[in-house]
Amino acid sequence: MDKFLRILKPVKVYAKHESKSRIIKELAPDELILFNREKRRNQQNWMEIYLEKDKVGYLKKDSDTFFRCIFASLNDEISTGFNYEFKSKHTPELHTLFHQRGTLNKEQCTVATVEMKTVDDSDKKKTAQLELEYNTDIITVIPLIFTKESEFYVTNDAETNNSLFIEVDNRLGKKGYLLKTTNYTNSEDKWVTPFAITVAILAVIGIFIAFLASGWIVISGLMFIVGFGVAFVAIIAMQILILILRGIFNHIRKRL
Structure with a gap:
């Protein structure tokens, strides 16, 4: 199991875990970067990361510069969500793309719906679901389905960001958004x-x-x-x- 950090804002990579060390690179937001471990030197916590060709670098551990991805196993029977692709170079924020059902003006754009759903126990009918509308002139939506015990990385902090969704990526081509109510277990603590x-x-x-x-x-x-x-x-x-x-x-x- 690899360990990843998701970069949240531009951050400098140091050659050594020292503040006076040479800066060898700057990482951009939304990059997923492999890391090895956390170290503490001179009252400062550092994240030891891997760059290209197994080259090692160090990030200062600041709470707002990266998110430590969670390697998780799905507890629900099924969890469905979506990913999307833009049809133009215009790339608005996620919260402006999806809307509650019935709120988009169908006379001004072509509207479609996508359903997000989690099934905790189908026999007891323990489910949660949400239907969203989007403009098909702007994006193409790709359905996303995970079943019980599927493994993936959670790549965002939904609680801190007050988001309705968790972002997931199994590093095998399946990534996108699931409901925040999705039940999963951190595999490191299983x-x-x-x-x-x-x-x-x-x-x-x-x-x-x-x-x-x-x-x-x-x-x-x-x-x-x-x-x-x-x-x-x-x-x-x-x-x-x-x-x-x-x-x-x-x-x-x-x-x-």
Whole structure:
């Protein structure tokens, strides 16, 4: 699995992780650049990136200069969205291209619709969908479909940008926009949840056996009450453990 940064604004690339180092390149917005790891030198965090021919460079880690792409696996049964191509050199912003259904004047342009949809559970009819209109004189829309466990990179911060969409790219030719409500798992942290659940189950069993051996628990109908209490505590402990493990793992990941 490769790791990518999406460049958000022009940023300088240094030959070494030092502010006085030689500047070897400047990256443009929307570039996806491979990176290796994060380093900290002289109270400054740096991102070690790969340039052409495996040449290494360094970016200062500033929150507004790049977005660290998330390598994700789709949890929903299906998620559909779109990509688009311009028909002219005029390239307006995304939010000016797509509109709520019924808001475009069909007498002034040729209107078509595109549906975005996520299906979390088709049996329980847990879905979310959005229909948008666009001017076919300006753009051509390309349908985008991902199915359960499909892998892709999330290449934008939808929360910070107050966007309705997440941008995705599987680096195999499929990229575009899905609904922000799309459910996915960060593949780097996939191991955390099952590991935490296993630890929590073993802890509950251990506590139960210890209480039983000490005589604190008597085999009776009251065990159900005890069991519910232990399960509740275990769930809380599991959530705390997951947060701690993710924090530790992210910290280690920065140093490797």
